[in-house]
Amino acid sequence: MKEIIKIERKRILNKKFLILFFVVLLLFSVNNSYYAVKNYDVLNNTGVVQTWKENLTHGKENTKVKFLKEDYLLSLKNKEESSSYVDETNLEDLVAMNYDGKKVQDLSDKEIKSFYSKRLSNIQEMLDDSSRINYTKSEKEKMMEQAGQLSSPIPMDYAEGWKVLNENMRKFMPLLLVLIALILLPLFGSEPQTKMKDLYRSTRYGKKKLDRARLITAFMVGIVLYLFGVMLYTIVMMTPFGWEGGSQPIQSNAATFFSVYNITYIQQIGINVLIGLLAMIFLIALTLLLTILTEGVMTGAVIIIFFWILLLLFDQIPLYPVNHLFANFMPLRMTDFLHYYTENDIYRIMGNSFTGLSWTALVSAVLSILLLILAVVFSDMKRMKKL
Template identity: 25%
Template sequence: MKIISLERKRILGWKNIFVIILVLILVSLFLVWVYFSDYKENNDQTLFQVYKNIKEDRKSTRTNLLTIDKVKDVKDRYKMLYKSKNLTDDSGNLRKDVFNSEFKEDKYIFDTIVTNYSPAFNYDPSCILDVSNQDINDFYKIRLNKIDQLMGNRINSNNVELFSKERNEILEEASKMQEPIKYSYAEGFKLAGDGIGIVTRVIIIIVGIVIAPLFSEDKQTKMNEIILSTKLGRNKLTFYRILTALLTTTIIYILGVIIFSVIIFSIFGIKGGNLYIQSGAGYWFSPYNITYLQQFIINIVIGYIACILMAFITMFITTFAKKIIYGVSFVSMFVLAMMYFGVANNYYLDYYLLNFLPWNLVNYFNMYTTYYRYNLFGTQIDKMIFQPVVALIIILVAFVGILCRKKKTRYL
C-alpha cells in the first residue's frame, strides 16, 4: 500500500487535484451557461432572471399524460397563438415569454409533439398547424412509423443490412413504451444525462495526461533502483502501478461526477427522474424504455468503464516510451485521433472500431437514438451491452500486454 500511495502522490498530488477540480468546475459551469442560453426568453434577460424562472418551474408538482386530447389541445392553442401574431417579434424570432406564459407545463412536451410530426431531422413547429384529426388520433402510431422510417434511412445511407428479425425486435421494443406517456418538469435529469457525456470526455483527456508519466523513472524516490533489483520486484512494481492507475482514475472520475451532479441538480432540481426519456423530444424515437434516472446511472457506469479503458490504453502506450515527454506525446496523438475520427461519422469505422474506444463509448445520445445491434455468431446483442463488454475485454488484453511488455524491458 505504501508503494501505491507514493506512486499516486507522484502523479496525483494535491496541486494536481486542485487543478483538476478547478477544470471540472469550469467545464460544468460552462455547460450551465450554455443551457441557460436556451432558457432565455429574450436577449435582455440576465442569467439571474433565467435562474429565477427555472426555480419557479421547479415548484411544479403536476405530472400530466400525453393523451390524444392533450395533443389536440396543444395544437389548437398553438394555432390560435400563431394566428394572433403575438408569437414572434418584429425580427421574426419566437417570443419565448409569450409561448411559456401560454403553455406553462405543456411547454415541456411541445417539442416532443412537434418532433413527432416534423420531417426527419427537420424540426418545424409550423408543421402542427395543419395536422389532421386522423394524424392526431394516430399520434403514437406515427412514432413507430417514424422509427421504422429512420431505420430505413440508416440502411440506405450507410448501405448496410439490417435483418428483418432485428428490425422487428427493435420496433417491438419501441412499441412497449408507456402510452399515454407521462411528462412533467425533469430538466435536471434531462440535462444531467446529456451533459455527463461531455464531462466524461474531459475526464478521459485528464486521465490520459495524469496516467502518462506513471511508468517513467522517479528520480526523487529512486523507486526503480530499489525495487527493480530482482525480476520479482519488477513484476510487483508493475502490478502496483496498475493499481495506482485504477485508484487515480477512480478518484478523478468520482470527483467529476460529484462536481457536475451537484452543480446541475442544485440549479435545475432533481424532479422527474421517474419519467421515461421519451418524454423529451431528443429521445422521442428511442427504442429504450428507461427512465431519466436509469439513463443517468447507465451513463455513469459506462463512463467509468471508458475512463478505466483510457487509463489502460495510456499505460500500454507509455510502455513503449521511457521518457515522459514521449509518453505524453503518444497519448495526445491517440486522443486527437479518437476526436478526429469520432466526428468523421463513418458508419463502418464506428461500428467495428471506434464504438469500443473511450471517446465514442460515451457518445450517449448516439447510443440511445440509433438502431443497430451487434451480430455475434448469429445472436443479436444490444450495443448498450456489447460495447462496454468489448471495452472490458480490451482492458484485460491491455493489462496482459502491460505485464508482458514490462517483462521484456529493463525499465518501467
C-alpha cells in the first residue's frame, strides 16, 4: 500500500505542478500583502503624509500597555489635534461602533464612563431586534452571559498583523481550495501509464487496493498542500506588519467588537484554519466522487468550476434562508469567516441550540463522510462491472 501511495503521490505532484502551485499562491499572497500595507498610508490632497511604515511604527511604539478605559478615552477627547496614526484610528473606530458613528471628541463624560455597559446594551438590542432570528429567552441569556465575560478594560496593544490576516484569509481560502481540487482531479480521472495498471487491474483485489490507495493519497496530499498554503500566506501577510498582538482579544478590532466569543486573534486564526480544513476535506470528497463518476479530468474540472460559480451566485444573493440551510455548509461561505463571530446564527436541533460555527463544522464533517462513502461505493461498483 505504501508503495502505491508513493507512486500516486509522485504522479500528481510533479515538479511543474508544484512550481505552478507555489508561484500562484505566492503572487496572490504578495498582492494581498501589498494592498493591505498600502491601506495604512495616510493621504491628503497633496499625497502621502505618512507612509505605512511610519504609521505602523508609531502604532507599535504608542500602544504598549494601553487599555481601553476612561483615562485613555479622556486623553484623546481632550487632545487638541487628532492624528491619523493607527493607534488612534483604531480607538476611533471602536468608539464609532459603540456610539453610532460618534467621534471620541463628541462623547460626554457619562458616555465615556459607561463604554462597556453600552457595548452590552448594543448587543442586547441586536438580539432583541434581529429580523432573521427570533431568539428565545434562554438563547439571549446565554449569549449575553458570554458577552459579559469579556475581560475589561480591553488591551489596545498593537495587533495589526493579526487583524489583517484574519480579515484577508477569506480571500485566499477559495483560491487554495480550488487549486488543491484541480491538482487531485487526475487521481481517478485517468489511469497512470505505468506497470501498476496491469499489475493491479489483473485481479479484483489489486484494483481495489489501488482505489483505496488513491483515496488515501488524495487526503494526504490535500492536507499537506493546504497546510503549506496557509503557512505561506500567513508568513507573507504578517511579515510587513510584525507578529505582535496575537494574544489580544478580537474585540479590540472594530469588525468583531460586538462578538460574544471571548477569544484572541491567535485562537481566531486557529478556528479559521480548522474550518478551512473541513471545507477542503468536503471539497476533496466531492472531487473524488465526481471524478469516479465521470472518469474524465476535463469533465470533473468543468463540474468543479461550475460548482464554484454556483456558490458565487448564491453569495451575491445574501438571502438568510439560503445561507442558513445551504450555503453555510458549502466551502465558499464556510471560508467567509467573519460571519461566525458577528452574526450570532443558531441552529435548533431536537430542542437544543447550536451556534452557527459548531453546527457548520459538524454538518460539513458528516457531508464529507457521506460523499466519501458514496465515492467508495461507486468506485467498487465500477470495478465490479469492468471485471
